[in-house]
Amino acid sequence: MWSAVIEFITFREPNIRFVVLGSIFMGISAALVGSFAYLRKQALVGDTVSHSVLPGICIAFLCIGTKNTPILLLGAFIAGWLSLLAVDWLIHQTKIKPDSANAVALSTFFGLGVFLLTIIQHTGNAAQTGLDKFIFGNAAALLKNDVWLFLGLALCTIVLVSIFFKHFALLSFDRQFAVSIGYPVKALEVLLTSLTVIAIVCGIQAMGVVLVASLLIAPAVAARFWCYNLKKMLVVACSIGALGGYVGAFISYLAPAMPSGPWIVVALFFIALASFIGAPQKGIWARFRLGQNNKRRVQEENILKYIYSAQEDGLIKEYTITPQCLAELRNNKTLEAIEPYKRLCRKNLAIQKGSAYQLTSKGIEYAKRMVKVHRLWELYLAHYLHLPPDHVHEDAESIEHIITPEIEKQLIQLLDNPSTDPHGKDIPY
């Protein structure tokens, strides 16, 4: 086992080198074009093209009668291109919706392909054996020539995307604007589509027609969770594509009976899943934490504020109160929970005294500010929206937590250093 792992990592065997490098380059170019397809909301174009190349391969074979790879690939390229043209035309010129347009093109082209394939098989031409294997793909059978082809393709795609980066970006985000400022949008679309079809046609050789769609979609979707910047997203997507290719090749090397294509897909899927969950800022764990932190902050700020106003009303002494008392005072059972008080203590905003909690001077300052913005807002609503005093409290309760010092300053200025709120209470400064 370990010797196999080391053998794999050190690339000692040329066969490993071909498969790994081929998978990585394939992953990179597919991720690159897939990112643009994803941003243009055409994520499933990979699926459509991959199924639609079959009749092209069959017709090319029928024309030349041998399995000449470049000519078959050319046929595949033309058929894939035509299918995209058909989808595009259906979406823009008929009332057929994008999802159905894709499905119709895919099934008709593939149907024709399968039909032709069986006819070829019945002709008894010996050269046809293995033609149908094209549908399934096999990365483990990648040869030296394929790797050079993939490398060339990946480099070509990277160079073209970096040259036309600005154009492709605009095309993906705002096609109308690209048209209006005079970009050759049609030509750019032709270029992007061609790159996409080439990447898919090459991908099929290793992945098969069904799974190749994943090479385009998964890295792009995953990368979208890591960054907001297109350049960074492309880099991340390429890295994910390459990583997926590497892992897939690795697993299929450890277990030789395993096809590498499906493992690449599985690896990519889990990378995407990990990104959905764990990515900073956009991942659901980060978003969940953000929401929880907000909720906690609101809770703490409310407690500070309540203690402050209780002291103000002379109901307690020295800003000291037990959670039970506060809950009773505010008629709110949730205030009995002890965790928020503990958090206040940890932040040095309060100290524990027996079962009661006392605000520190820092805590009093904080509480004072909360009460201040609360009352400023109440006054603002009463003054400018002409709301009656008994209608302003609820709104202020929620907005007080998000008022920034800048807004606070503006409010004070706007209300001309007010001294009392609509209920007649002092605004503490």
Add this chain to the structure above:
Amino acid sequence: MLISGLWIIVTSSLLAISTGLLGCLLMLRRSAMLGDAISHSVLPGIVMAYLLTGQKSSIALFVGAIILGVGVSLMIEFIQKRFSVQNDAAIGLSFTFLFAVGVILISIFAQDIDLDQDCVIYGELAYIPLDLWTTPTGLNLGPRAFWILLALAIINISFVGLAYKELQVSIFDPLFAQATGLHPQVWHYVQVVLVSLTVVAAFEVVGAILVIAFLVTPAATAYLISHRLWSFLGLSCLWGITASIGGYLLAWWSGGTIAGAIALIAGIQFLIVLIISKIAKSKA
């Protein structure tokens, strides 16, 4: 030859009725590719069911496939809503993953399993008349696939017939449906179950990929020329049946595969109807 040809046409027409009805509903929900996703994702379910029971008994396969079919649509919805990923990307991500798992399972248990990728991808209509259903007393009842697809066609027709109004409201105005106490989600899942059922049945006869030709192409053809739900549904079934007949004849004449020929004819029908409706529109 004539009798078996008839069996093939009748059986694929029954399939076309089921898929024609479901395809319309999928199309109206803008989730035509969901059919494609389900048809690919049932693969691991079928393999697992096959491994667990050790036989190609239809019921286990159906159960496995339904679990996966409903599973993948839940998965797509989950990815889409929870992680806010756009719908098509969620579809592409989910079905490729499940299909990959299926292929991996097949390759792990290759010795114990008599399924291969070829049969999954293609299916063969020409085998329908060979797989006969006979009673223990030896009475020949005709092809097994015919009875399965007949049952499915009846289920689907009764579903659409009984729930016509509910479907209409929940497809065209889900919010209104919700407000009036119908549960659009429930109808959606019933539909997903039916799609999975139908896809598995179709699987053996036309294969995983061409199911989508049955599901969407006739429906899309009908969509071009119909303005009412009932005519949409009816025409969709009709186009499926004509494609089945035309496809069989084409395959019989040329010696190619029947499923591929049906998909091709369905596509050609779509093209012809599209051109005619375009011309009619430009004249009007």
